[in-house]
Amino acid sequence: MGTVHAKSLDPLPMHGRDLGVNPDDLVEPPEMEHEAKQEILENKDVVVQHVNIQGLGRTKEDLLGYEISDVFHAKNLIDVMKKAHVARQKLLRLGIFKEVEVLIDTSDGTDALPNGLDVTFEVTEIKRLTGSYNTMVGNNEGSMVLGLKLPNMLGRAEKLTFQFSYGTKETSYGLSFFKPQPGHFERNLTLNMYKVTGQFPWSSLKETDRGMSAEVNFPLGMTNHTLKWEGVWRELGCLARSASFAVREESGHSLKSALSVQCLWGVCFALQELAGYTGGDASFLKEDFELQLNRRLFWDSVLSASLWGGMLYPLGGQPSCIADRFYLGGPTSVRGFGMYSIGPQSEGDYLGGEAYWAGGLHLYTPLPFRPGKGGFGDLFRTHFFLNAGNLCNLNYGDGPRAHLQKLAECIRWSYGAGIVLRLGNIARLELNYCVPMGVQSGDRYTVFL
Amino acid sequence: MNVLVVSLSLSLSLCLLVCLFLTSTAAEPWPETATLYQPLKEDQILLSDCASSLAVQAYLRMCGLPVQVAYRANAEYMSPSGKIPFIHVGNQVVSELGPIVQFTKAKGHSLSDGLDDIQRAEMKAYMELVNNMLLTAELYIQWCDDATAAEISRPRYSSPYSWPLSNILAYQKQWEVRRKMNAIGWGGKTLEQVYEDVSQCCQALSQRLGTQPFFFNKQPTELDALVFGHLFTILTTRLTSTELAERIKSYSNLLSFCRRIEQTYFEDKTS
Numbered sequence: 001m002g003t004v005h006a007k008s009l010d011p012l013p014m015h016g017r018d019l020g021v022n023p024d025d026l027v028e029p030p031e032m033e034h035e036a037k038q039e040i041l042e043n044k045d046v047v048v049q050h051v052n053i054q055g056l057g058r059t060k061e062d063l064l065g066y067e068i069s070d071v072f073h074a075k076n077l078i079d080v081m082k083k084a085h086v087a088r089q090k091l092l093r094l095g096i097f098k099e100v101e102v103l104i105d106t107s108d109g110t111d112a113l114p115n116g117l118d119v120t121f122e123v124t125e126i127k128r129l130t131g132s133y134n135t136m137v138g139n140n141e142g143s144m145v146l147g148l149k150l151p152n153m154l155g156r157a158e159k160l161t162f163q164f165s166y167g168t169k170e171t172s173y174g175l176s177f178f179k180p181q182p183g184h185f186e187r188n189l190t191l192n193m194y195k196v197t198g199q200f201p202w203s204s205l206k207e208t209d210r211g212m213s214a215e216v217n218f219p220l221g222m223t224n225h226t227l228k229w230e231g232v233w234r235e236l237g238c239l240a241r242s243a244s245f246a247v248r249e250e251s252g253h254s255l256k257s258a259l260s261v262q263c264l265w266g267v268c269f270a271l272q273e274l275a276g277y278t279g280g281d282a283s284f285l286k287e288d289f290e291l292q293l294n295r296r297l298f299w300d301s302v303l304s305a306s307l308w309g310g311m312l313y314p315l316g317g318q319p320s321c322i323a324d325r326f327y328l329g330g331p332t333s334v335r336g337f338g339m340y341s342i343g344p345q346s347e348g349d350y351l352g353g354e355a356y357w358a359g360g361l362h363l364y365t366p367l368p369f370r371p372g373k374g375g376f377g378d379l380f381r382t383h384f385f386l387n388a389g390n391l392c393n394l395n396y397g398d399g400p401r402a403h404l405q406k407l408a409e410c411i412r413w414s415y416g417a418g419i420v421l422r423l424g425n426i427a428r429l430e431l432n433y434c435v436p437m438g439v440q441s442g443d444r445y446t447v448f449l
Numbered sequence: 450m451n452v453l454v455v456s457l458s459l460s461l462s463l464c465l466l467v468c469l470f471l472t473s474t475a476a477e478p479w480p481e482t483a484t485l486y487q488p489l490k491e492d493q494i495l496l497s498d499c500a501s502s503l504a505v506q507a508y509l510r511m512c513g514l515p516v517q518v519a520y521r522a523n524a525e526y527m528s529p530s531g532k533i534p535f536i537h538v539g540n541q542v543v544s545e546l547g548p549i550v551q552f553t554k555a556k557g558h559s560l561s562d563g564l565d566d567i568q569r570a571e572m573k574a575y576m577e578l579v580n581n582m583l584l585t586a587e588l589y590i591q592w593c594d595d596a597t598a599a600e601i602s603r604p605r606y607s608s609p610y611s612w613p614l615s616n617i618l619a620y621q622k623q624w625e626v627r628r629k630m631n632a633i634g635w636g637g638k639t640l641e642q643v644y645e646d647v648s649q650c651c652q653a654l655s656q657r658l659g660t661q662p663f664f665f666n667k668q669p670t671e672l673d674a675l676v677f678g679h680l681f682t683i684l685t686t687r688l689t690s691t692e693l694a695e696r697i698k699s700y701s702n703l704l705s706f707c708r709r710i711e712q713t714y715f716e717d718k719t720s
Binding site: 233238249253255281 | 521522523525526527529537540542610611612613614617618
């Protein structure tokens with residue numbers, strides 16, 4: 001903001017006797033002038049003549065034109081400041097600048113208008129290459145994770161990321177390329193290539209996925225859509241010699257080539273995946289949805305309700321693969337039951353199911369008597385919950401009424417209470433006492449979770 | 450004296466434990482649902498796997514143990530050792546002829562009980578000869594001979610999978626076998642040398658067999674099953690050239706041996 005010099009020094013009148021100068025006399029007129037100028041500036045029409053960006057290195061200017069173009073439409077000074085702030089946020093969310101500073105000044109030069117303004121964005125670009133190195137320990141395995149990021153690779157906010165994880169048991173890596181559409185950052189394209197390994201002790205299964213995917217994100221009105229094609233070479237194997245024969249029968253290689261559509265609409269998330277029509281061995285139609293509602297109640301408590309469901313329909317007469325099926329149970333879905341330990345199983349190995357639903361009702365309240373209020377105590381909450389769910393295989397020959405009936409019988413549910421500790425956005429620790437009900441033969445349950 | 454007593458009691462308890470273990474595994478009779486798994490017969494299975502599978506089937510028939518044969522495209526990956534064939538008996542999974550022989554012995558069925566120690570050692574030696582010569586030659590011809598690999602082995606091995614996975618798996622298997630051949634010194638051999646090795650192996654077997662019905666006395670043993678499996682498969686499998694089959698046909702007693710076992714144990718089987 002330009003400095004406004006409020007004082008103007010008029011020559012002192014020579015009076016005979018009145019030699020003492022009253023400071024109020026001198027100060028008052030300039031103040032009035034200052035106030036008058038303030039008023040004028042607020043209502044005064046201004047024209048933004050130039051918007052400059054300084055500090056660009058490899059970033060291409062045509063990309064930024066879209067983000068800052070709105071500033072030109074400002075009508076008065078307050079508007080200019082607001083629009084400049086919005087443009088600054090837009091420039092920062094591109095992920096290519098470390099810092100953006102805004103400078104608004106009156107315009108000067110040969111074509112300067114009396115009410116013209118120049119807005120300058122002074123930017124500092126992120127370094128061309130950033131790296132990170134972490135070590136992780138967990139699940140009887142230690143690993144070293146190396147990450148490399150090339151932000152703003154070609155000058156239009158593209159990003160190339162490479163991650164490599166070297167562990168005592170497995171190695172995995174991934175390469176990802178992200179490109180937003182210039183002017184519409186929410187519309188973007190991501191290309192991925194990866195190799196990922198996973199171990200699933202609840203099924204005595206280990207899986208190695210090598211694949212590539214291409215996805216396009218775009219907003220459509222209120223919703224955010226993602227279209228994705230994924231091609232994966234899956235290798236399944238038994239985790240231990242004692243794996244059940246049903247899991248042993250699933251060992252081997254398969255190729256999945258699937259198109260999927262994802263919608264995110266506020267509190268609702270839906271996914272549809274169709275595999276088999278673009279090649280590959282796996283052939284199915286998979287649907288999945290999730291709904292979550294939160295409402296703040298009296299006394300700082302929050303009531304949260306959530307509902308999930310999904311169905312897997314194998315096409316082409318082939319049975320479904322264990323890697324495509326749904327799993328249920330554990331501290332994230334139905335508390336009181338072991339991790340993914342609900343539903344069809346064989347000799348202690350859980351095989352997953354082709355249809356499921358789960359719901360939860362949670363009430364979070366501050367700790368009773370509020371110890372440590374205002375500080376550490378605020379991180380803890382008491383937690384009352386009611387979870388329910390079911391996972392089974394449907395007989396697709398029967399009608400929808402039979403399907404609903406099958407999903408409604410043998411419902412597993414649990415209720416209980418506990419304490420939740422939220423550590424920022426990083427982690428969430430829960431300690432609950434659960435009472436599992438509706439336990440079917442073969443499910444694994446616990447009381448303390 | 451004390452030490453003697455302690456060691457005696459220790460060895461007795463050890464014997465008791467072993468007996469208990471043996472009786473516990475032998476306690477379960479051979480179930481009706483015993484199944485042998487191998488790759489798909491028409492389109493997928495290769496010469497070496499077919500030979501191994503036939504050897505195990507012949508052995509089980511000789512023991513009088515019924516077994517169903519199941520065909521799976523992923524049989525190789527289902528097997529705990531990665532080798533074909535494997536049998537699923539009760540809730541146990543055992544693969545390859547050697548461990549299967551041990552397993553049936555623990556259940557009280559054995560073909561080599563009547564042999565003395567010298568004969569048993571001789572039998573083991575001949576089985577090693579077949580494994581090291583015949584089986585390795587089969588693998589060499591399948592994967593190291595470019596013509597056979599391109600025309601027969603790769604297309605058959607990759608038939609259950611779709612592109613591009615089929616190519617990846619076929620070439621991966623070929624590189625693996627070629628690496629193994631180099632490691633055991635067969636990498637530098639030519640096809641003619643391999644045929645010569647097969648001839649020599651057949652000559653040794655033919656000499657041992659002589660005019661007897663089986664290799665040892667009048668009873669078949671696991672050696673008979675193994676030799677039958679390999680020779681019969683070579684004689685009845687179509688390869689790019691008939692050279693291998695011709696070499697075996699030159700030993701008439703081996704031919705009649707194969708025919709005899711097929712008629713005795715496989716008369717209901719249509720080959």
